[in-house]
Amino acid sequence: MKKSHRIAVIPGDGIGKEVISEGIKCLKALSEITEGFQFEFEYFPWGSDYYLQNGRMMPVDGLEVLKNFNAIYLGAVGDPRIPDDVTLHGLLLPIKWEFDLYVGLRPVYLFPGLESPLANISGGEIDIVVIRENTEGEYSNIGGIVGVEDRELAVQSGLFTRKGMERIIAFAFEYARKKGRKKVTSITKSNAQRYGMVLWDRIFIEVSVQYPDIQTESKLIDAACMDVVRNPKGYDVIVASNLFADILSDLTASVTGGMGLAPGASFNPKDRSYPGFFDPVHGSAPDIAGKGLANPIAAILTAKLMLDYLGEEEAAGLLLRAVKQNLSEKKVRTVDLGGSSKTNEVGVDMVRILESL
Ligand code: NAD
Ligand code: IPM
Ligand code: MN
Numbered sequence: 001m002k003k004s005h006r007i008a009v010i011p012g013d014g015i016g017k018e019v020i021s022e023g024i025k026c027l028k029a030l031s032e033i034t035e036g037f038q039f040e041f042e043y044f045p046w047g048s049d050y051y052l053q054n055g056r057m058m059p060v061d062g063l064e065v066l067k068n069f070n071a072i073y074l075g076a077v078g079d080p081r082i083p084d085d086v087t088l089h090g091l092l093l094p095i096k097w098e099f100d101l102y103v104g105l106r107p108v109y110l111f112p113g114l115e116s117p118l119a120n121i122s123g124g125e126i127d128i129v130v131i132r133e134n135t136e137g138e139y140s141n142i143g144g145i146v147g148v149e150d151r152e153l154a155v156q157s158g159l160f161t162r163k164g165m166e167r168i169i170a171f172a173f174e175y176a177r178k179k180g181r182k183k184v185t186s187i188t189k190s191n192a193q194r195y196g197m198v199l200w201d202r203i204f205i206e207v208s209v210q211y212p213d214i215q216t217e218s219k220l221i222d223a224a225c226m227d228v229v230r231n232p233k234g235y236d237v238i239v240a241s242n243l244f245a246d247i248l249s250d251l252t253a254s255v256t257g258g259m260g261l262a263p264g265a266s267f268n269p270k271d272r273s274y275p276g277f278f279d280p281v282h283g284s285a286p287d288i289a290g291k292g293l294a295n296p297i298a299a300i301l302t303a304k305l306m307l308d309y310l311g312e313e314e315a316a317g318l319l320l321r322a323v324k325q326n327l328s329e330k331k332v333r334t335v336d337l338g339g340s341s342k343t344n345e346v347g348v349d350m351v352r353i354l355e356s357l
Contacts, residue, residue, distance in 0.1 A: 003037040005310050008069040008275065012047040013087075014284025015294035015343075016075020022296035022347030023073065023303040026322070029351045030307070030315040037312055042069070048079030048087055057090030063098050069275045071306050075299065076284040089141070092279070096134045099274035101266040102164065103171050104132030104242075105305065106249040106281055108256040113328035114337070116255055118232065126232045128252050131175065132245030133168040134266050136161060137196070139242040160196030160241075165203045171269055172239035173211040183215040183236040184208070187224045187244055200241065225251060232256075249281050259285075260295025260336045263302035267309055278306040292342035295334040297323060300350060322353040 009024065011017040024041065031038050044065075046058040057077070059065070066072055077092050078084055095101070108130070110116050112123030140159035147153050172184050186204040190197035201218060208216045219227070221244050228235060228248070232255050240248060253262035259282035267276035280298035288294055301323060307316035326332060332349035333339025341349075 002035075004040055005037060005071065005312075006040045006042070006069045007306075008066050008072045009041050009043045010046055010072065010074040010091075011043070012075040012077045012091075012284065013049075013079045014076060014286050014289035015282075016047070016077065016284050018075075018289070018292065018294050018343045019280065019296040019299035020073065020075040022343060022350070023299040025347045026300050026319060026350050026354065027303050027307075029354045030312075030318060033354060033357075034312070034315045034318065037310075037315070046091060047077055048082050051079075051082060051087065051090065057087060062091075063094065066095065067099075067274060070310060071275050072277045073303065073306060074277065074279040076279065076282060078284040078286070080286050093139065093141075095277050096266050099268070099277070100135060100271070101268050101274070101277050102133065102135045102168060103265075103267055103269055104130075104134040104245060104249075105175075105265040105267075106130040106132060106245070106252070106262065107305075108249075108252045108262050110256045111261075111324060111327045113330055114257045114261075116232075116257070118229065118255055121232065121255075126235075126252075126256050128228075128232070128235045128256075129175070129179075129181070129237050130245050130249045130252055131168065131172045131237060131239045132249065133164060133240070133242050135242075136164045137242035138244075158193070158196045158241075160199055162199070162203065165200050166207060167270075169200075169204050169207045169239055170210075172237055173207060173214055174269075176214050176237045177211065181214075181236050183217060184211075185217040185219060185224070185235060185238045187219050187221050187238060187240040187248065189221045189244070191220060197241070204239075221247075224248070228252060228255065253281055258295070258336050259298065260334060261297050261301065263298055263305050265302070265305035265309060276306070276309045278302045278309070292344065293335050294343045295336050296343050296346050297326075300347075318354060318357055319350075321357055322350050325353045326350060 110126040142157040143155040188197040262281040
């Protein structure tokens, strides 16, 4: 009997729908090429259109339904007709919180054949993994808006727990050790944020002592943003809070070829009782949605991270090889990479390459 992976597919909004179908094409091809596993995909039409019809981003029992899957594969959420805090707090963020998917893994790599917008950097020279705390920090949702007119005020609190910080920092070191990486950089703003980030810095030092084989570095977010642009080769594994890692992951994406290439995974490395959650770093890109212009490689590399999570290493390896080959051939590329191919043509090309490997 073939092993079966149950995948909840949420294409979502905008380019989410366009890129997810290309990722699914690759996954289907892989399950035919490599023996031993198959997928059961179930589609959920949740997102902004669903909201406009039903007044919610997903049904009341949406999370209960998702619990029964091994993984969730999502395109993107966000629609100019609805406030972003409503859409994101209605679908994407509760999945990470309620399922305690505390690790956000966002690797970027300057693939050979690609040009960085930075001068004098060649393919292969940037290889950074951003590890994001996914369940607390600046996203804790504690606060409120009260008062009226000139007395209106907002309180927005950050939540920084020892447990939450220890586990994400320890994961970053474990990940570095397992993958043979040399350095972990922690990024905070403890000169201004006096409590949460000061405690983060202290815990980073405490945890790092247990990993004498890994170099460590602690930077402030402003200087780190400058330095990722000035010296991207100097970064290996980065660990940061929810908001800072969110910002850094768009920055690291842009120095390695753009949003169209950056994948993301969210999971709990200690507990598989809930599904892992896989979505590219980019959003729904309303500026290019519906035109076939979106680069699906971020979603395809996200599918690769999902295969890693599901233990399908051979298939994950093949998918990575296919992406590398497509990029080095420089023939079938979307507009963001200087080509003229449509989103679906890139998916078709990946399947062609997969079938030839
Ligand atoms: P975005 O990532 O959607 O787009 C930023 C820029 O990158 C745009 O110019 C866009 O065209 C380009 N881009 C993004 N993905 C691309 C791709 N695959 N190929 C080619 N170009 C690509 O960020 P935004 O415009 O700030 O956000 C749009 C909406 O998406 C907002 O509603 C936001 O809240 C939401 N959002 C959702 C997620 C998610 O669901 N995971 C992530 C980020 C933003
Ligand atoms: C991301 C996105 C989301 C986040 C937003 C849309 C809430 O930017 O996945 O990077 O910050 O978590
Ligand atoms: Mn983001």
